[in-house]
Amino acid sequence: MTAHELVAKVKNLPPISQAALQLVNLLDEPAVSNEDVVQVLKYDNVLTAKLLRACNSPYFGLEEPVSSVDQAVLILGHHQILHIVLTLAFGGAMAVPLTGYAVESNELWRHSLTAATAAEHLAVNGIDMNADPHVAFTVGLLHDIGKLAIPDHILFKPGKLTSEEWEIMQKHPEFAYEMLSPIRYLKPALPIPYFHHEKWDGSGYPLGLRGEQIPLEARVFAVIDVWDALLSDRPYRKAWTVERTLEHIGSLAGSHFDPEAVECFLAVIKTER
Numbered sequence: 237m238t239a240h241e242l243v244a245k246v247k248n249l250p251p252i253s254q255a256a257l258q259l260v261n262l263l264d265e266p267a268v269s270n271e272d273v274v275q276v277l278k279y280d281n282v283l284t285a286k287l288l289r290a291c292n293s294p295y296f297g298l299e300e301p302v303s304s305v306d307q308a309v310l311i312l313g314h315h316q317i318l319h320i321v322l323t324l325a326f327g328g329a330m331a332v333p334l335t336g337y338a339v340e341s342n343e344l345w346r347h348s349l350t351a352a353t354a355a356e357h358l359a360v361n362g363i364d365m366n367a368d369p370h371v372a373f374t375v376g377l378l379h380d381i382g383k384l385a386i387p388d389h390i391l392f393k394p395g396k397l398t399s400e401e402w403e404i405m406q407k408h409p410e411f412a413y414e415m416l417s418p419i420r421y422l423k424p425a426l427p428i429p430y431f432h433h434e435k436w437d438g439s440g441y442p443l444g445l446r447g448e449q450i451p452l453e454a455r456v457f458a459v460i461d462v463w464d465a466l467l468s469d470r471p472y473r474k475a476w477t478v479e480r481t482l483e484h485i486g487s488l489a490g491s492h493f494d495p496e497a498v499e500c501f502l503a504v505i506k507t508e509r
């Protein structure tokens with residue numbers, strides 16, 4: 237069973253629309269124009285509505301809300317629109333039907349977008365994410381997409397997971413890899429979803445890699461992932477302060493995290509505060 241079939245079975249999700257798949261494939265085309273993207277979107281009202289909602293979410297910080305696809309493509313550029321479609325096609329399926337919330341108010345979406353922005357930012361600042369900053373962004377956005385395949389009673393359980401439930405939860409990086417690997421464009425950054433839960437000392441998952449066996453971009457992303465998780469409210473704890481979070485991350489250098497990745501991350505964060 238493929239990851240997609242598994243997800244459809246577990247979550248009873250609608251299939252990804254033809255238009256979304258067509259658009260995702262455009263990412264693999266070297267010469268795409270704004271027009272190409274607008275053309276495909278014209279035939280899918282549902283996807284268009286979701287796309288406009290996502291574009292108008294506070295995360296994109298548009299000064300004026302966009303009301304048509306042409307406008308959205310013109311302002312954000314077709315590349316970014318394709319990224320959003322990719323996320324909606326895969327990640328949006330995770331946000332909307334499961335929680336009933338609009339995609340822009342979902343915690344998983346928020347976490348993914350923050351982590352993606354940070355990944356892109358580090359890539360732009362020369363912290364080697366081993367991929368183009370756009371790709372780092374998109375893959376960051378989709379790093380937890382494998383959670384789509386985790387049953388709701390485990391994913392949204394307010395209390396502690398049992399050891400069996402934890403074992404299932406730990407499969408989300410492998411599911412993410414399976415789901416994203418058919419998209420050629422994302423290949424350079426696939427270690428991010430696959431290895432973001434590996435730990436420097438070898439105690440992580442899915443493979444228990446240690447030290448430099450873990451690809452660099454995944455070592456850097458692991459720091460980003462924990463940083464954002466600690467700064468946000470969880471059902472079982474309140475968000476930590478920035479100081480406490482940064483101190484904690486520093487304390488995990490050499491055990492959970494690559495000390496060099498921590499150093500780079502802290503340097504970038506501190507210059508910005």
Ligand SMILES: [Fe+2]
Binds near residue numbers: 379380408432433
């Ligand atoms: Fe994860």
Ligand SMILES: [Fe+2]
Binds near residue numbers: 347379380461
């Ligand atoms: Fe995450």
